[in-house]
Amino acid sequence: MASKEKQGQHIKAGRSGIQRLNSYGYLFCLPFVLAFLVFNVYPVFRTFQMSLMNYKGFGKETFVGFTNYARAFKDVLFRESFGNTLKMWGLNIVLQLGLALLLTIIFNDIKYRMRGLSIFRAIFYLPNLIACTSVAFLFKTLLDWKYGSFNQVLMDLGIISEQVNWLKGEAGTAQAVVGVVGAWMWFGNSFIMLMAGVQGINNSYFEAAYIDGANRWQVFSKVTMPLLRPIMLYVAITSLIGGLQLFDIPYLISGTTGDPGRSLYTAVFYLYNMAFKNNQMGYAAALAFVLFLIISVFCAIAFKLMNKKEDR
Amino acid sequence: MKKLICLLLALVMTLSLAACGSTTDAGSAPAATSDGEKTAAADEKIVVWTLANDLKQFADRYKEETGREVEVVVFDSADYATKIMQTLGAQSKDLDVFVGEPQMLPNFFEAGFAADLSELDAQVSEKLVDYTHQAGQDEDGVLRAVSYQACPGSVIYRRDLATEVFGTDDPEVIGEKFSTFNKIAETAEELNKAGYKIFADTGSLRWFSISSNPWVNANNEIVIDQDRLDYFDTAVQLYQNGCVANASEWSAPWYSSMAGPLPVLDADANVWEMTGDGLAEQVAGGAKTTQVFSYVLPSWGALIVRDNAMDNKGKFGVCSGVCSFFGGGTFLAVNEFSDKKDAAIDFIEYCTLNNDTAQWWLEASNGDVVSNKEVLANNADFQNESFGNQNTYDFYLKEMEHIDYSMITGYDDACKEAFGSAIVSVQKGEKTKEDALKEFYTVVTTQFPELVVPADAPIN
Numbered sequence: 001m002a003s004k005e006k007q008g009q010h011i012k013a014g015r016s017g018i019q020r021l022n023s024y025g026y027l028f029c030l031p032f033v034l035a036f037l038v039f040n041v042y043p044v045f046r047t048f049q050m051s052l053m054n055y056k057g058f059g060k061e062t063f064v065g066f067t068n069y070a071r072a073f074k075d076v077l078f079r080e081s082f083g084n085t086l087k088m089w090g091l092n093i094v095l096q097l098g099l100a101l102l103l104t105i106i107f108n109d110i111k112y113r114m115r116g117l118s119i120f121r122a123i124f125y126l127p128n129l130i131a132c133t134s135v136a137f138l139f140k141t142l143l144d145w146k147y148g149s150f151n152q153v154l155m156d157l158g159i160i161s162e163q164v165n166w167l168k169g170e171a172g173t174a175q176a177v178v179g180v181v182g183a184w185m186w187f188g189n190s191f192i193m194l195m196a197g198v199q200g201i202n203n204s205y206f207e208a209a210y211i212d213g214a215n216r217w218q219v220f221s222k223v224t225m226p227l228l229r230p231i232m233l234y235v236a237i238t239s240l241i242g243g244l245q246l247f248d249i250p251y252l253i254s255g256t257t258g259d260p261g262r263s264l265y266t267a268v269f270y271l272y273n274m275a276f277k278n279n280q281m282g283y284a285a286a287l288a289f290v291l292f293l294i295i296s297v298f299c300a301i302a303f304k305l306m307n308k309k310e311d312r
Numbered sequence: 313m314k315k316l317i318c319l320l321l322a323l324v325m326t327l328s329l330a331a332c333g334s335t336t337d338a339g340s341a342p343a344a345t346s347d348g349e350k351t352a353a354a355d356e357k358i359v360v361w362t363l364a365n366d367l368k369q370f371a372d373r374y375k376e377e378t379g380r381e382v383e384v385v386v387f388d389s390a391d392y393a394t395k396i397m398q399t400l401g402a403q404s405k406d407l408d409v410f411v412g413e414p415q416m417l418p419n420f421f422e423a424g425f426a427a428d429l430s431e432l433d434a435q436v437s438e439k440l441v442d443y444t445h446q447a448g449q450d451e452d453g454v455l456r457a458v459s460y461q462a463c464p465g466s467v468i469y470r471r472d473l474a475t476e477v478f479g480t481d482d483p484e485v486i487g488e489k490f491s492t493f494n495k496i497a498e499t500a501e502e503l504n505k506a507g508y509k510i511f512a513d514t515g516s517l518r519w520f521s522i523s524s525n526p527w528v529n530a531n532n533e534i535v536i537d538q539d540r541l542d543y544f545d546t547a548v549q550l551y552q553n554g555c556v557a558n559a560s561e562w563s564a565p566w567y568s569s570m571a572g573p574l575p576v577l578d579a580d581a582n583v584w585e586m587t588g589d590g591l592a593e594q595v596a597g598g599a600k601t602t603q604v605f606s607y608v609l610p611s612w613g614a615l616i617v618r619d620n621a622m623d624n625k626g627k628f629g630v631c632s633g634v635c636s637f638f639g640g641g642t643f644l645a646v647n648e649f650s651d652k653k654d655a656a657i658d659f660i661e662y663c664t665l666n667n668d669t670a671q672w673w674l675e676a677s678n679g680d681v682v683s684n685k686e687v688l689a690n691n692a693d694f695q696n697e698s699f700g701n702q703n704t705y706d707f708y709l710k711e712m713e714h715i716d717y718s719m720i721t722g723y724d725d726a727c728k729e730a731f732g733s734a735i736v737s738v739q740k741g742e743k744t745k746e747d748a749l750k751e752f753y754t755v756v757t758t759q760f761p762e763l764v765v766p767a768d769a770p771i772n
Contacts, residue, residue: 027319031326058401058423077758144582165580261742278726278759279419 050285057281068286077262078287081270082294084175084263088250089243091179092186097235099183100190105220108198121195124188132185136252139181143167167253171263178250178264182243190235197231198224233306237299244295247272267291356655357381358408361399363392364642367411369676370460370663382659393419400425400647408650409659411642414447417457418722426456426645427653435665440683446717448643457643458664460673461612462683464711465519465637466630468617469606471700474629477506477605483702487631490606493520493542496634500555508605509557512566514547514735516608518728520634526719527727533766534727534756536749539634541770544735544745551579551739557604564588571622573601579740610639611681611708618679618698629700630707636714641683674705681708723760730755746771 051068053061072078103124107114114120127135142150145165154160166177201224209219225232250264251272258265271291275284360367360382371382385407387395393416399406401423412420420426429448433455436445441462448457467490471481478485489499496517500510511517521527523539550556557574559565563583565574568591575594577583595601607617617628644663646656662669670684674691679698682688692706733755734748743751753765765771 024315024319028322031322034326056419056422058397058419071761075758076754141585144585145580146582147585168580261737274759280759 047285047288050282051289053282055282055285056279057275058279061282064282068283069290071283072286072290077265078267078270078290080262081265082267082291084250085244085246085266085268088175088178088182088246088264088266089240091176092182092243093236093239095180095183096187096190096239097232099187100194100235103187103191104194104198105216105224107195108224109216117195121188121192124191126188127185128189130185132248133252135181135185136249139177140167140253143177145169168260171261174254174260174263178246178253181249181253182246185249186239190239193231193235194228197228201227229306233303236302236306240298240302241295244291244298356652357383358650358652358655358659359406360384360409360411360644360659361387361392361396361407362411362642363387363389364411366642366677367644367663370669370673373669373672374659374662378662380655380659396420396425397423400649403649405647405649405651407647408652408656409644409646411644412457413640414638414643414720415725417447417643417645418451420645421450421456425648426450427648427650427656429455429458429646429657429660432458432657432661432665435661439665439667439685441685441688441712443638443712443715443717444641444643444683447641447720457645458660459641459643459683460664460670461641462681462708462712463610463612463638463641464681464708464715465608465610465633465639466614466707466711467606467608467633468614468628468630470603470624470627471629472627473503473508473603473605477503477508481629481700483629483631483707486629487633490631490633492634493517493539493546497546497549500550501553503605504553504555508603509555510550510605511556512559512569512604512607513556513561514551514739515561515732516606517543517547517550518732519608519610519637519639521728521731522637522719522724523635526721526724528721528723528763532763534753534763534769535766536752536770540731544731544738544749547735548738548745557602559583559604565591567620568592569604570607570617570620571624573603575599576602608633610637612640614699614704615677615679621698625698626700628698629702630704632711636711636716638712638715679704681705685709723756723763726759727756730759 050061052063052065054064054067055061103120107117107120130138142148143166145151145163145168148166150166151160151163155163164173167174205223205227206219209223214222245268246266247268250258250266251269254260254264258269267287268291271284271287274280274287358381360371362384363386365386368384368386371384374380374382393412396410396412396416397419400410400420410420410425417426436448436455436458440458444459444462445455448455448459450456467487469486474481474486478489480486489495496510503510521540521543523543525535525537525539527535529535557565557569558577558579558581559569559574560583564586565577565583568574568588573595575591576599607613609616614628614630618625621628644660646653646660650656664683667684667687670682670687671690673680674682674687679696688705688709692703692709694703694705695701696704730752734743734752737743737751738745738748749769749771753769753771757763757765
């Protein structure tokens with residue numbers, strides 16, 4: 001009896017100890033939660049409130065309901081800029097993922113046994129560390145149609161006979177340049193993700209496949225790709241979210257005009273001009289939410305497509 | 313103990329975030345005053361935010377004459393408007409006077425940043441050039457900003473080249489050759505045959521885009537009248553016939569062209585990568601050259617031409633163009649949230665409405681056009697040796713009489729930009745004129761849904 005009472009007291013003492021620990025946990029989380037609420041949650045709600053207003057960013061706010069949203073869905077220029085974004089992102093993701101996958105296969109091949117993975121990983125990731133402003137000005141200089149090094153090299157090698165106006169000529173060429181620049185910047189990040197995913201696959205699967213007579217392509221398609229699907233999905237969706245918000249490179253590379261012929265005008269570029277150049281903050285806020293909805297739909301579709309085959 | 317230290321560190325981090333973005337009063341706060349009571353202006357230092365160095369000279373002179381301290385803070389022009397919107401959006405008292413160019417003023421007025429200056433209205437109306445009075449008023453007609461300068465525009469042309477090609481450098485005769493867009497096209501061809509380019513680039517014509525009608529009329533209809541169509545056609549013609557030097561405004565070739573011969577540049581040349589020394593080397597190396605005959609700029613542009621003319625100094629003159637126009641200008645306003653409004657108004661009155669100050673600035677700036685009508689008239693006989701001893705003040709005073717401020721709308725910048733893009737697309741052969749105009753209407757009506765395309769628009 002006495003020992004049980006002592007046990008009870010001990011348990012009670014233990015419970016208050018756990019509760020004390022829990023209190024400290026909450027307190028340590030508090031700074032982050034507060035900062036998150038102030039800098040992430042509040043702006044979202046405030047932006048939604050602005051989207052329901054006719055507001056210039058200063059002066060009076062007039063409630064207009066969902067008029068801004070109706071305008072966004074009829075906005076020809078917004079549709080055009082979103083189309084531009086899709087084109088540039090499309091090329092980016094294909095090159096980015098393709099190159100990252102290829103490098104992943106090479107570095108992970110148990111027959112090649114490539115060395116220096118950590119060095120190569122650092123080198124491939126370096127473009128991601130360069131500020132976008134520097135990248136934009138670097139490529140503007142390299143790709144200058146008259147004095148740029150790129151044209152000089154291609155002409156010296158005989159690949160082209162006359163200079164190509166990469167940035168101010170054809171709309172498609174300029175968009176392709178932005179796509180390639182984006183792929184160059186981000187393939188290292190994708191490579192690291194995919195390598196992490198592949199290294200999580202047990203080597204015995206590959207060994208077993210080779211022993212059973214599978215060639216490289218069969219190993220890749222039947223072993224590597226299915227097991228890599230979750231990571232691929234993560235990379236694809238994060239790339240989609242980031243890619244559809246493309247702004248910095250086209251903005252800087254076009255000299256803030258979106259030229260040639262508005263081909264580098266992306267959805268966020270258009271939103272930015274609406275907010276800060278045309279002083280239509282309410283409409284820009286509505287565009288932001290419409291973009292959010294569109295990205296959510298795209299992500300849902302991508303998620304379903306990539307998981308569909310697995311379900312089968 | 314360790315837990316306590318960790319908690320304290322976490323709190324410090326949280327508080328440091330909360331401290332970001334707080335606005336504090338600069339210096340000591342002045343004594344509170346009741347409405348209508350004048351503050352002791354004599355001992356109060358006021359702070360002026362501006363985007364050019366001019367006001368530093370005004371501040372120094374103000375201190376010499378009145379003993380009152382003025383601190384002038386100069387911001388880069390690219391950041392200035394954003395800085396003002398952010399600072400005054402937080403109702404800061406860090407500044408007492410701020411400046412704005414005419415295109416910035418409507419936003420500043422609507423945001424409630426500029427105090428009422430009605431007490432100066434009678435003087436402004438009497439003393440200053442009319443368009444500056446109108447530009448300083450909000451949409452209810454309340455005066456909220458005053459300028460010490462006026463910026464009427466002109467064609468700044470090379471007298472020596474005019475004599476060579478046209479047989480005369482008389483401003484009246486040369487002005488006649490720039491009086492309509494069709495005449496500009498003819499003049500351009502004549503100059504081209506003689507080996508000269510009428511303008512550095514076709515952007516020069518944009519100053520004449522408001523000639524007969526505002527961009528948007530009272531019915532919110534976008535106006536593309538015959539003058540604007542002529543402007544469009546002339547800009548395309550000059551570009552496609554090689555009548556311009558392809559030296560974009562503010563680029564190195566543009567500045568170099570004021571001093572002498574310029575290498576002939578392709579339409580696609582990247583002028584932003586060029587340097588003055590590089591161009592001079594090309595000229596010295598025997599490259600094919602040309603010279604730019606004229607520049608279309610407001611009066612401050614005439615000073616830029618003068619300052620970059622080098623051996624061509626004295627060879628320029630000014631004449632009228634298709635229409636009278638203005639561009640830029642520094643308007644002073646009082647911060648609505650300032651506690652030193654009386655001191656601020658006193659400084660603004662000194663800078664803008666004092667005849668002695670206007671005369672001093674006219675001389676000290678070596679050619680800036682002041683907004684004071686009486687001072688300009690008193691200097692009408694001044695012979696400006698930088699412009700071939702022409703009576704430039706007399707010329708500008710007469711030009712300003714024709715400036716019609718009622719033609720200015722809040723849509724002008726957007727319309728001009730979209731129209732310019734339409735012109736460029738046709739110049740480069742990317743679109744037909746009709747498609748370019750349709751695109752222009754689409755862009756403008758998308759940006760401003762309240763605007764409409766009139767039934768008689770030139771796209772059908």
